[in-house]
Amino acid sequence: MSSQNPVFIPGPTNIPEVLRRACDIPTMDHRSAAFPPLFERAKSGVKRVLKMDEGEVILFPASGTGGWEAAVTNTLSPGDKVLAARHGMFSMKWIDLCQRHRLDVEIVTCPWGEGAPVERFAEILAADTAHEIKAVLVTHNETATGVVSDVAGVRRALDAAQHPALLMVDGVSSIGSMDFRMTEWGVDLAVAGSQKGFMLPVGLAIVGVSPKALAAMEGATLSRCFFDFRDMLKLGTPYTPAVGLLNGLGAACDMLLEEGLDNVFARHHRIAEGVRKAVVGWGLRPCAVAPALYSNSVTAIVLPEGIDGNALCRHAADAYGVAFGAGLGEVAGKVFRIGHLGMLTDVLALSGIAAAEMAMADMGVPVTLGSGVAAAQAHYRATKTDPVRAAA
Structure with missing residues (x-):
């Protein structure tokens, strides 16, 4: 990798x-x-x-x-x-x-x-x-x-x-x-x-x-x-x-x-929201059952029946040199995870979203290339000047 x-x-x-x-x-x-x-x-x-x-x-x-x-x-x-x-x-x-x-x-x-x-x-x-x-x-x-x-x-x-x-x-x-x-x-x-x-x-x-x-x-x-x-x-x-x-x-x-802790938290929320917008754009859903439970450091994405999330992560690593989180425990094989914490920017998040799209398409997930990227781009463009407002 x-x-x-x-x-x-x-x-x-x-x-x-x-x-x-x-x-x-x-x-x-x-x-x-x-x-x-x-x-x-x-x-x-x-x-x-x-x-x-x-x-x-x-x-x-x-x-x-x-x-x-x-x-x-x-x-x-x-x-x-x-x-x-x-x-x-x-x-x-x-x-x-x-x-x-x-x-x-x-x-x-x-x-x-x-x-x-x-x-x-x-x-x-x-x-x-x-x-x-x-x-x-x-x-x-x-x-x-x-x-x-x-x-x-x-x-x-x-x-x-x-x-x-x-x-x-x-x-x-x-x-x-x-x-x-x-x-x-x-x-x-x-x-x-x-x-x-x-x-x-x-x-x-x-x-x-x-x-x-x-x-x-x-x-x-x-x-x-x-x-x-x-x-x-x-x-x-x-x-x-x-x-x-x-x-x-x-x-x-x-x-x-x-940076200021409030700004750090707002940045994580804003980037996480972009990832979640991408998930909706793909026609998928987070593992978290309600928006109030959504994490701002990682999103676990539920895959369609028959798609092995752990195999998807291996393919992303082999084909594109990028690491996503595999499913663990009861959700092993059912989800894959996108971490969005620490040193991350809009541009880096978009590269991960794009790579995830390619890997999913390769594995037979019915996603339209560019759909998640476009949804995240729209969010990042709309919130780029006021990250604190994005967390409100």
């Missing part, structure tokens, strides 16, 4: 050249006086991106899944009950992680294409008068289906029930691309990764930890070693840090904040 073509997977994302250079630094002694300013720049930048007024940011050399494990093991004990919905591959993986750690997971099963069931969560939390549920897990952006969930709604459900459970949020494919308000939404643990909205190579698990979660850490008895918050808070970097990535993270936060 040609490295000159952008990728259209929902992460790892395309890396801006300035961030590639920021990661490419000479070896540094991370015990020297030169390291703390670099480290603090990254952490303070993440706090601002998370819209986090208090608490701690902890950065592990790991992926987002490591962040999940850190969030769970540092705040819970064996046998603790947690509430979670299963509505996509990544919500399912988080449930599996909890079960492997001997937690009692109350699972609400939803169709793939729907978000976290806020009303059902509210009923369960209101009925839990003994407060047996210690944590509620929400996948903010379900990457497998292109569905965003209402984190603020889950917080309202917790507050209405006067329930003390921790609110843990997987923001791996949303943070840095879509609006996230850690303090306002009362999120106790927010998990992100370097390779998506922060536009860096994979390698950093980013965890925002509220004061309430820090207090829960003191009584938690699940085993942890590498992912122990206490060591990280005491020593900063108890083992060798990913110095280049940390320098890149500081630069990435500066880039996002310089």
